[in-house]
Amino acid sequence: MLYHLLYPLHTTLSVFNVFRYITFRTIYASLTAFLICFLLGPWIIRKLSGMQVKQYIRDDGPESHLSKAGTPTMGGLLIVSSAVVSTLLWSDLTNSFVWIMLFVITGYGLVGFLDDYLMQVKKRSKGLSVRTKFGLQIVLAIITGALVYASPDFSTEVTIPFFKRLSPDLGWGYIFFAALVIVAASNAVNLTDGLDGLAIGPVIIAAATYMFFAYVAGHVKISEYLQINYVAGSGEVAIICGTLAGAGMGFLWFNAYPAQIFMGDVGSLPLGAALGTVAVITKQEILLVLVGGLFVIEALSVIFQVGFFKMTSGRRIFKMAPLHHHFELKGWPEPKVIVRFWIIAIALALLAMSTLKLR
Numbered sequence: 001m002l003y004h005l006l007y008p009l010h011t012t013l014s015v016f017n018v019f020r021y022i023t024f025r026t027i028y029a030s031l032t033a034f035l036i037c038f039l040l041g042p043w044i045i046r047k048l049s050g051m052q053v054k055q056y057i058r059d060d061g062p063e064s065h066l067s068k069a070g071t072p073t074m075g076g077l078l079i080v081s082s083a084v085v086s087t088l089l090w091s092d093l094t095n096s097f098v099w100i101m102l103f104v105i106t107g108y109g110l111v112g113f114l115d116d117y118l119m120q121v122k123k124r125s126k127g128l129s130v131r132t133k134f135g136l137q138i139v140l141a142i143i144t145g146a147l148v149y150a151s152p153d154f155s156t157e158v159t160i161p162f163f164k165r166l167s168p169d170l171g172w173g174y175i176f177f178a179a180l181v182i183v184a185a186s187n188a189v190n191l192t193d194g195l196d197g198l199a200i201g202p203v204i205i206a207a208a209t210y211m212f213f214a215y216v217a218g219h220v221k222i223s224e225y226l227q228i229n230y231v232a233g234s235g236e237v238a239i240i241c242g243t244l245a246g247a248g249m250g251f252l253w254f255n256a257y258p259a260q261i262f263m264g265d266v267g268s269l270p271l272g273a274a275l276g277t278v279a280v281i282t283k284q285e286i287l288l289v290l291v292g293g294l295f296v297i298e299a300l301s302v303i304f305q306v307g308f309f310k311m312t313s314g315r316r317i318f319k320m321a322p323l324h325h326h327f328e329l330k331g332w333p334e335p336k337v338i339v340r341f342w343i344i345a346i347a348l349a350l351l352a353m354s355t356l357k358l359r
Contacts, residue, residue, distance in 0.1 A: 002089050022215060022235045029090035029239045030246030036082040037250020045254065045261050048072035053120045071259060074116045075251060076267015079200075080109040082247040083274075087240050095236040097281055100147050101274065107140045108186060108273040112265035120264075127265075137183050137269070141276075145178035148280055155229055159283045161290065161355040181285050182276035188295035189272030191302055191322050196259035197252055198324060198338050202294045202345035203271050204248040209291050209349045210278045211241035216356070217282045226356050229283040237281055244274060257335050287355060293348035294341055298322045 007019040018024045049072050084105060091098045111133065119127035127133075148154060149172070156174035157167040170177055193199035216222050218235025251267075254260045263271075272295070279288040289296055305321035318326040327337050 001093065003092050022218070022238055025090045026211065026215075026239045026242040029086045030242035032089060033082040033086040033243040033246035034250040036085060037078055037247050038253055040078060040082075041250065041254045041261070044075065044078050045072050048074060048261070051121070053116075071262060073120060073262040074113070074264040074266050075255065075261035076109070076112060076116075076263040076265070076270070078261075079244075079247045079251050079263060079267050080105060080270055082250060083240070083243040086243040086246065090243075091239050092236050095233050096147075096151055097233050097237050098240065100144060100151075100281070101237060101240045101277060103147070104140070104144050104182070104273050104277045105270045108137065108270035109266055111136045111140070112267065112269035115269075116264040116266050134183075137186060137273075138179065141179035141182040141186075141273070142175060144182060144277060145175035145280070148178055148277075149175050151233075153232060155231075155283065157229070157283075158285055159229060159287070161284075161287050161352075177285070178280045181280055181288065182273050184299070185276030185279070185288060185292060185295070186269050186272035188292065188299040189275070190265060190268040192295050192298040192324075193263060193268040194322060195324055195328075195334055195338050196257035197255050198341060199268055199271075200248050200252050200255055200263065201338070201342045202292070203275070204245050204252070205342070205345045205349050206275050206291050206295075207241045207244040207248065207278075209352060210275065210282065210284070211238045211245065212353070213282045213284050213287075214238040214241055214278060217284075228356070231281065231283055234281050237278055240274070241278060244271065257338060287352050290348050290352040290355075294345045297344075298324065301326070 003019050003025065006016050008016075010017040010019070053072055053074050084102060087098065087102060093099075111128075115127040115133055117127075128136075149156065155169075156171055157169045158174075158177065160166045160168075189199055189203065192202070214234050214237040216226060217228060217231045218233060218238070220230055223230040248271075251261075251263065255263065275292060276288065279285050279291070284291075299322075301318060301323035302321045305316060305318055308315060308317050319329040320326055324337050324341065328334065332340075
């Protein structure tokens with residue numbers, strides 16, 4: 001909105017020419033999202049507390065978590081609204097990728113909100129059924145894959161990190177591949193959201209990493225120099241990545257240990273889906289396994305635990321899944337688990353960045 005209102009004035013006042021630069025708008029979109037979260041955070045916490053929207057703690061979880069009972073949840077409303085408002089303020093709203101991203105964030109946000117609402121407000125023990133929740137995610141992801149597929153000149157080749165000439169073309173099957181990436185990313189972030197600040201930290205790191213990839217993919221000369229796929233218009237997605245990172249930092253102010261608020265599914269589902277969609281748009285789909293490697297590890301720990309439990313009639317690989325609970329039960333203090341997992345997320349993001357030259 002600001003781009004459309006102020007950039008046309010550059011013919012009169014040259015200072016408004018800065019609005020043409022994606023880097024400038026990304027910085028201020030990030031700061032805007034951060035400030036919205038930071039300023040509205042205390043009000044949201046009080047509002048949710050007054051509505052008795054408080055976290056339910058499982059009895060079979062780590063004992064240290066029992067003290068978290070009663071902490072307000074559904075704080076993802078703050079993240080999503082901050083990111084959406086900042087995107088509308090600073091992005092080029094004629095760009096189709098911007099609207100695809102907004103569709104994903106709001107769509108998955110609504111699914112998460114409905115699940116949290118039924119559980120926290122209506123006091124249903126499990127919220128949405130697994131089938132309904134997963135089904136809605138799949139439908140939204142297929143629609144998103146179709147929208148990306150229909151984008152002008154969008155390539156249906158899949159980029160394989162470290163291999164310059166290996167790019168299989170999936171044709172119309174790319175729609176379902178994109179849907180798989182989006183749904184997997186959404187649920188992986190959801191599974192990671194179990195400790196104070198554990199999920200939002202790596203989300204910030206991943207968003208910042210893809211912010212760089214989006215800018216590079218949308219720049220003709222830089223993408224050609226680095227020999228990666230040029231995706232016309234994807235540069236604007238860098239602004240949305242900036243809003244996710246900024247909103248995440250604002251939320252982390254209140255979600256850091258000991259947390260004053262939790263994000264809930266209304267936050268984790270859209271954040272993961274947004275990262276998956278950015279990976280698809282920027283043609284760095286497989287790279288998400290590295291950029292969001294911590295989420296992958298957490299998700300795999302659950303899959304392996306459940307599979308092994310069923311195959312061996314009750315035996316376990318880990319003391320408890322997801323993986324962060326395993327280390328808690330081994331005696332690691334919660335802050336140590338969180339910070340060490342953040343360090344892993346940073347290391348994986350740096351490794352992902354190295355693929356720009358290792359090909």
